[in-house]
Amino acid sequence: MRVHNFSAGPAVLPEEVLKNIQENLVDYKGFGLSVMEMSHRSAEYDEIIVGAKTRMKKIMGLGDDYEVLFLQGGASTQFLMIPLNFCPDDKTANYIDTGTWATKALKEAAKIGKKMHIVASSKDKNYTYIPKNWELAENPAYLHITTNNTIRGTEWKTDPVVPEGTFLFADMSSDILSKPMNFEKYDIIYGGAQKNIGPAGATFVIIRKSIIEKINPNLASMLDYNTHISKGSMFNTPPAFSIYVIGEVLKWVEEKGGLEVREKFNIEKANYLYNIFDNSDYYRGTVVKEDRSLMNIPFRLPSEELEKKFIAEAKAKGMIGLKGHRSVGGCRASVYNSLPMKAVQDLAQFMINFEKKN
Ligand SMILES: *Cc1c(COP(=O)(O)O)cnc(C)c1O
Numbered sequence: 001m002r003v004h005n006f007s008a009g010p011a012v013l014p015e016e017v018l019k020n021i022q023e024n025l026v027d028y029k030g031f032g033l034s035v036m037e038m039s040h041r042s043a044e045y046d047e048i049i050v051g052a053k054t055r056m057k058k059i060m061g062l063g064d065d066y067e068v069l070f071l072q073g074g075a076s077t078q079f080l081m082i083p084l085n086f087c088p089d090d091k092t093a094n095y096i097d098t099g100t101w102a103t104k105a106l107k108e109a110a111k112i113g114k115k116m117h118i119v120a121s122s123k124d125k126n127y128t129y130i131p132k133n134w135e136l137a138e139n140p141a142y143l144h145i146t147t148n149n150t151i152r153g154t155e156w157k158t159d160p161v162v163p164e165g166t167f168l169f170a171d172m173s174s175d176i177l178s179k180p181m182n183f184e185k186y187d188i189i190y191g192g193a194q195k196n197i198g199p200a201g202a203t204f205v206i207i208r209k210s211i212i213e214k215i216n217p218n219l220a221s222m223l224d225y226n227t228h229i230s231k232g233s234m235f236n237t238p239p240a241f242s243i244y245v246i247g248e249v250l251k252w253v254e255e256k257g258g259l260e261v262r263e264k265f266n267i268e269k270a271n272y273l274y275n276i277f278d279n280s281d282y283y284r285g286t287v288v289k290e291d292r293s294l295m296n297i298p299f300r301l302p303s304e305e306l307e308k309k310f311i312a313e314a315k316a317k318g319m320i321g322l323k324g325h326r327s328v329g330g331c332r333a334s335v336y337n338s339l340p341m342k343a344v345q346d347l348a349q350f351m352i353n354f355e356k357k358n
């Protein structure tokens with residue numbers, strides 16, 4: 001029996017998709033081999049990767065002015081590639097610090113000697129909100145934000161506005177395809193696939209083609225976006241099987257009705273839990289209401305002992321992954337795109353029962 005998986009990542013995938021992959025695992029569509037064994041240069045594989053890229057853009061409503069890349073190295077490698085490619089020495093890289101991942105991103109820019117400016121931070125209140133006011137440094141190269149803060153549970157509800165000529169880059173690892181967004185406001189959207197759209201091993205990078213003329217011309221091949229764009233993510237062997245699974249998840253998103261449907265579903269799921277916090281002194285959400293994430297929901301119980309007990313009893317009932325990130329403690333329910341409604345309903349009922357008994 002499958003458990004209810006509230007893990008922050010790698011995370012739950014749609015059961016239908018897994019079953020379909022299982023059916024095609026040993027002999028993919030009658031080709032006589034598994035996707036894992038296929039040459040990435042074969043016509044069969046080309047259909048898989050091109051299909052995934054095309055579907056990604058279609059779901060996001062993006063046109064030919066964007067390129068979709070599937071790379072390796074995780075979102076964490078993008079923390080490095082962005083300043084390397086897009087922050088020339090006479091300009092400043094601008095970051096909004098909304099906690100752990102955002103902090104890691106800005107540290108990479110500083111580490112490689114770029115002029116880096118933190119234009120706003122919610123560190124003063126333990127990253128429990130999204131900063132609303134800021135001013136970019138003079139001569140900005142770009143502004144970088146993290147649209148959903150997986151560990152703290154905050155999420156941007158509006159898009160930041162940048163002056164013309166300044167790029168807007170976003171790490172969307174944990175909320176990509178969870179709702180319709182103004183994707184065309186962004187020059188690069190990137191993230192690890194392992195939260196909302198697939199297994200670990202593939203990183204999606206969606207890049208506005210017109211910005212490639214600004215790329216630093218003196219980069220090593222693997223770290224240069226130009227390389228990957230000109231070779232269609234095939235400069236070297238791509239994470240072929242992960243990309244195949246992403247493609248299958250994208251088909252599922254499309255078949256279920258696209259991003260409007262996902263948003264409706266995700267709001268309904270998140271509200272099961274947020275309603276409990278709002279009607280109880282026992283469970284305490286850790287984030288200001290207006291910035292609450294639809295995807296990652298951290299919360300506290302009256303004591304750490306009770307949190308331990310809560311996590312253990314939930315696990316015994318087939319609800320896993322509820323422990324908060326080791327850096328913040330407490331509990332966290334990640335309720336990504338593929339998590340069924342039933343999982344959240346069962347968790348909500350368990351929470352109500354647990355409060356009565358403890
Ligand atoms: C998980 C996560 C990352 C790290 O991704 P890797 O693929 O492991 O490098 C970065 N940013 C956000 C917002 C995340 O949730």
